[in-house]
Amino acid sequence: MSANRLVKSARARPVFKNLDLPCDLVTDLVRSLARRGVDYADVRFERHLHESLLVEQGKASSISLSESSGMGIRVLAKGSWGFACTPHLAPRSIQKTATRAIDLAQASVMLNRRVSPLAAVRAVKAIHRSPCEIDPFDVPLSKKLDYLLWANTTLLGPDSIQRASTHMDSYKRHKLFCSTEGSLIEQQIIECGAGLEVVAQHGNETQLRSFPNSHHGALAQAGFEYVKQLDLVGGAKRAQQEVLQLLRAPTPRSNTTTIILDPTQVVMQLHESCGHPTELDRVLGQELSYAGGSFLSPECLGQLRYGSPAVNIVADATIPGGVGSFGFDDEGVPAQRTELVHAGLFVGYLSSRESAARLQLSSSSGAMRAESWNGPPLVRMTNVNLEAGEATLEELLRDIKNGYLLSTNKSWSIDDRRLNFQFTTEIGWEITNGKLGAIIKNPLYTGITPTFWGRCTGVGRPEDWRLWGVPNCAKGEPMQLMHVGHGASYARFDGVTVAPAR
Secondary structure, eight states: OOHHHHEEEOOSSOOOGGGTOOHHHHHHHHHHHHHTTOSEEEEEEEEEEEEEEEEETTEEEEEEEEEEEEEEEEEEETTEEEEEEESOOSHHHHHHHHHHHHHHHHHHHTTOOSOOOOOOOOOOEEEEEOOOSSOGGGSOHHHHHHHHHHHHHHHOOSTTEEEEEEEEEEEEEEEEEEETTSOEEEEEEEEEEEEEEEEEEETTEEEEEEESOSTTOOEESSOHHHHHHHOHHHHHHHHHHHHHHHHTOOOOOSEEEEEEEOHHHHHHHHIIIIIGGGBHHHHTTSSOTTTOOOSOOGGGTTTOBOSOTTOOEEEESOSTTOTTOOSBOTTSOBOOEEEEEETTEEOOOBOOHHHHHHTTOSSOOSOEEOSSTTSOOEEOOOBEEEOOOSBOHHHHHTTOSEEEEEEEEEEEEEOTTSOEEEEEEEEEEEEETTEEEEEEOSEEEEEEHHHHHHTEEEEBOGGGOEEEEEEEEEETTTTEEEEEEEEEOOEEEEEEEEEEOO
């Protein structure tokens, strides 16, 4: 789906009355910044609402509702950036904040020997609304808690169950973006998600099972209708059975074998070994100290064999339901679909206007986003997806004499160039002569990114493809947590080292 189908064009000036956004304040500020002789400036006003519900051991343990609003001002002066923010919208406070941003940009000139040009972007006036059938903030709190309590009590019962938790999160974001280039963009994003975890113990053995994904990974750009579709109660019954089976399950044999990752684990594999290394600011050395750089240096573009011909990976900010979807990024660049890997060849980066210009790319990929109004935008993943193949799960299994199907990420480790990695999953199943067999516990697999993806010998069909949301992608100093998406089906890899996690 193109960005044009996600964005509704506005009249000469969007109407913000229903959202109570300070349109006149923002546009006046941008005009005053232009008069002060900066090369470029943009202003972002944001209002955020977040509800978090947690039920543990059959009781509501945490109910929180937080609201935040403020303005971030970004200035480019003499080729250097300055950023300042304020929660106070009084004219005097805003002007002081604008002056601080300009002063920071001018001070940076003395240290910055590289001028920051910007890739061109067309100025627009537009409104974007994410799809939502049932606003989660309109659903009675009692109804949401009853649903979580029902699923939570389903997890309880056997003495081996040590902890049972169910959670639900709802987000609403209003943004108003205005730039000295003439863009004026209003966006409203609603997200909702839920999930559960159960921990069981027998003697010294402790096991964990999550549903429908780990690390709060069941989040979508949708309303309460998405939570209703998750079937937490049915998932709780299965999670309880599996966590009890894991207590007595064997570990995998240490060997080199064939594995199939189910979509929940492909999510983490994509995130760590494709999403982060394709962020162009990492490649250019602008993001190093917190989570490292990238092995995908500029000379790799269009040349490096990243994976097998079965591997096609895209960053798609236009796909409905993805928490990495939007109408425009935080530089006013339209949402788009960018190929990162095509038939195994590395072909694209996630970029900003500045990093795209540094590499002399024709345009930004529209991947510049900030966690909130009080932070500058960074190059972030949108929805980084492994495109579906044609194989059914049965076809992927068919000729495997001995191997494993692995599901639901438990832990991970990857080096500072995103090359050497290891992952453990919550659960796995033996594969014997093309059939799924017994459950295994504590499976670990390891690899080197291009070698591993080069051993991908099959990708599942569209019917098994699913889009997941990750609400806690960390990057930057001070750290910003971003919501990003990943879509995947099953994926098969041959010649992979598997061992029991210690």
